[in-house]
Amino acid sequence: VNQLKAVLVRADPALRESLTGLGPMTLVRRCAALDDVAPLDAPTTARYTLRRLATRILQLTDEVNDLNRQLTTLLTRHAPVLLTRVGVGPDTAAALLIAAGDNPQRLASDASFAALCGVSPIEASSGKTHRHRLNRGGDRQANAALHRIVITRLRCDPRTRAYQQRRLAEGKTPREIIRCLKRYVAREIYNAIPRTSPLATAAT
Template sequence: MRYTLRQLATRIMALTAEIDDLNRRLAAVLNRHTPALLARVGVGPDTAAALLIVAGDNPRRLTSDRSFAALCGVSPIEASSGKTHRHRLNRGGDRQANSALHRIVITRLRCDPRTRAYQQRRLAEGKTPREIVRCLKRYVAREIYKAIPRTGPPAATAT
């Protein structure tokens, strides 16, 4: 039993070292190519990579922050009924990107005083916490869109 536990501990330590090495490499690549993205509050290497993957190898196809928000599944959709006027998040889009935006919003709600002030202001206006997170996801998507580099292969032209 001791031998098995020692082998498992050795394997865990080796895998942890491998994960740490891959995380350092990912952070170095992202710092080299998109330092403005990593400079945003709440954006780490994992979330930045997920958002860049969604943008794809040709980010110039994203014509506006609205198209990026729709791609991430955070574009608002009207869900009004009667006298109640509401919006909900688009259920479509890339779920990994939506999850990355959610992690950024939750981190900002914990750490960023501007985001907490926004949350308090919107709560005072009568918004629910869910609606506030929806709005924040859209704001973050707009901010991330501006930080994504627009370089890539030339656009294909029809001949």
């Protein structure tokens, strides 16, 4: 998409103006429908390049959509509760299930799952100062998945936004609030993860 936009910026003004103001996918479809109208010259080369890039974007979009459908089907079969959680999509659910592994019953508590995902707070107090620092360990893909869930909830979930405002009033920084929320989300996800392996279920 970035390549397509870069070509469009340097394209013939008439061609560029004909594609101005279109939404992302409308722009891609319009570019995919472009025709070569003359022997190879600068304007036609731009049309050819835009058409090839747009065609590739549409093909990859179809591939992504197909994979998401298959992933959603698998998740609905093996971890249906997980997809009902606010902010949890197929990608984030898959990353968290992969982190839990094929033997999720080894995770004795939500604290162990939080440590696995690198969202358990680490004591960093000194003297009369009591604080915790960021945990840089754990599964970074699972950590990123929890981060995406929190950011999504901060945008659209009233309870999360209310929590954010309350902690801001207490003097917490936005980064500290996100760390706290990631720990709470880890507890919620832990309770939604099946305690039996999908492979074991399939074998029976």
